[in-house]
Amino acid sequence: MDARLAQRLQFLANNPPKRLAFSPDGATLAVAHDRPALVNLWAVEDGERRATVELPDVTAPAEDLAFGADGRLLVRAGDRLLILGP
Numbered sequence: 001m002d003a004r005l006a007q008r009l010q011f012l013a014n015n016p017p018k019r020l021a022f023s024p025d026g027a028t029l030a031v032a033h034d035r036p037a038l039v040n041l042w043a044v045e046d047g048e049r050r051a052t053v054e055l056p057d058v059t060a061p062a063e064d065l066a067f068g069a070d071g072r073l074l075v076r077a078g079d080r081l082l083i084l085g086p
Helices: 003-014
Strands: 017-022 028-033 038-043 049-054 064-067 074-077 082-084
Touching: 017 064, 028 064, 038 074
Parallel strands: none
Antiparallel strands: 017 028, 028 038, 038 049, 064 074, 074 082
């Protein structure tokens, strides 16, 4: 197993996915984890993590994730609604 794949699998083992959402163009996968404040954005084509977002003051797991129609905004619902974007 290559080292990068081993790192990704270890990350997922330590931070199990709770909710998933694909961007409208299918290029990005947003993943909310059991750790409530964590959201990762992954490039579908090459499996690389594009970004990790640590959300301040979030205590409940995500109940839903959704991208806006143009893919620029990501909405995370849980203990409160959070809109992430440029």
